[in-house]
Amino acid sequence: MSVARIPRGKAWAAAISAVLVTLTLPTVTATPAAATTTAYDSTYYKNAIGKTGTSLKSSLHTIISSQSKISYDAVWNALKTTDQDPNNTANVVLLYSGTSRSKNLNGGAVGDWNREHTWAQSHGNFGTSAGPGTDLHHLRAADVQVNSIRGNKDFDNGGSAVSGAPGSYTDSDSFEPRDADKGDVARMILYMAVRYEGDDAWADLEPNESTTNGSVRFHGRLSVLKQWNEQDPPSAFEERRNDIIFTTYQGNRNPFIDHPEWVEAIW
Structure with a gap:
């Protein structure tokens, strides 16, 4: 039986190359972050689609600044609707704990729920006046004692x-916050940063990287909020609320509920 000679040197290399050319290897490409498509892209968001960075932030600010304002007293009843427990219409779901509690237990006593400003009122000194102080996109029902523990602390x-x-x-x-609320908190904070740009009375x-903002107009910690946005995508509860x-x-x-990828596009 004759044995085929194995080419040596340049001839050997050429033969190996010829064999490799015949092998088809899978193409490896980077997969970009998926862009969300919503029913509002051709209407509400039409002037923001395709933009990034400061241009996107500016366009979104113009879009979402067209807003009706409610009183702080009206927030009570609004939260009973926006934060309603999908499994029990007599209750609201509380931020930070996920507890389902009777809508009627709103107030300031132990066991009650009250109005949590996710962007702390002192971070910009807006209080409870109509505007940022009553903006439902960052106001949530929360347990009175848990709300007190959170106080005006930054997030980290x-x-x-x-x-x-x-x-x-x-x-x-x-x-x-607990894992199920991390993305909610991030998107509420970043909504506020786009909606209130200092061109009105507020x-x-x-957002910034500090956790000692106290009474200044900043809220931290941006890098962590970005991680939370990725870690905890918008839920059905959050989308219904929006x-x-x-x-x-x-x-x-809140554009970051509709398009969570816009967080990275801006920051």
Whole structure:
């Protein structure tokens, strides 16, 4: 039996190359972040589509600044609708704990729920006046005691467990919500940073990397909020809430619920 000679040197290399050319390897390409398509892209968001960075932020600010304002007293009844428990229409779902509690237990006593300003009122000194102080896109029903523990702290990871809010943690200068609320918090904070740019009666609200903002117009921690936005995508509860605020109360939307990828496009 004859044995084929194995080419050596350049001839050998050429033969190997010829064999490799015949092998088809899968093409590896980077997969870009999926862009969300919504029913509002050709109408409400039409002037923002395709933009990035400061141009996108500016366009979104113009879009969402067209807004009806409600009183702080009216927020009570609004939250009973926006935060309604989908499994029990007599209750609301509380931020930070996920507890379902009777709509009638709103107030200031232990066991009640009250109106949590996710963007702390002191971070820009807007209080409860109509505007940022009553903007439903960052106001949520929360347990009175848990709300007090959060106070006006910035958001970050770490700390000790929060009593009454399993999965939430806090330390001297920051608060970490439970995993199911992390994205909600991030998108509420970043909505405020786009909606309030200092061109009306209110401060220019902006995110930063600090966890000691206290009473200045900033809220941290941006890098962590971006992680939370990725980690916890918009839920059906969040999307329903956005729709109700848009159609029933304020006439504007939180763009980061509709397009969570816009967080990275801006920041």
